[in-house]
Amino acid sequence: MRVVIVGAAGRMGCAIREALAHRPEIQLAGAIDREADASRGISTDLDSVLRGADVMIDFSSPSSTAANLAACVRHGVAALVGTTGLGDEAARAATEASSRIPVLVAANTSLGVTLLIELVRQAAKALPADFDIEITEGHHRHKKDAPSGTALALGRAAADGRGLSFEAVRGSTREGEAPRRAGEIGFSVIRAGDLVGDHDVLFAGEGERITLGHQATDRAIFARGALKAASWLSGRAPGRYQMVDVLGLKTSA
């Protein structure tokens, strides 16, 4: 299998290249970033490296997601998008592209978080609606989007478990003295040092509380998951897929 990495000079791009060393069956067909760097085999021409590739692995920035997906459609290449903070245009582009190629958009490609999302869905379904749900996440000081894509995915799973639309119950990061709305899912954000990614989901009732959480200590977990997902995606029928499909962790919500 041949993969193209977009965002190849970044933290995740480097982690994926390192992880490739343990997957000899996967070849690097191209490494793309904003600026070419011949010493590291990085170029800026996505179209030329997609020719003959099987999967694009994109960990770059939301501004290029739609164009990168369009390039994958032109070349019939499967797309794994790990970039977070995607807006409406990117979401629409992913849906459109999935009628022509296999597409997997994952805010978190780790096994642990994929399982956590399913556990949160189950907990939200099982617990009474008067349990408040609060999501806390922490990342390194350079992270651009907040709350993290993973925190939003956890919120979406919790809303889904309760049979509610996430948009209707999504709370903001709390400031001032406004009281909590009943049923609102709240978010708190920490940006500090070199935190790789911490997520906790608190279910708090009267007299008891449950916390489900995950701490990432090494980016290699996202890189390994991304390569696993890319292998799984290669050769699939066009459509929209999720990490839970790749890892076989689907629970009945």
Ligand code: NAD
């Ligand atoms: P980073 O800033 O270290 O790297 C991003 C790289 O992408 C940089 O080298 C940058 O130059 C490049 N880039 C940006 N725009 C580009 C464009 N238009 N074309 C080509 N290259 C471009 O960031 P990072 O920590 O590697 O994270 C990258 C993305 O992946 C972020 O959105 C982050 O939130 C997300 N992320 C996802 C997961 C996951 O499991 N899905 C895990 C960690 C990070």
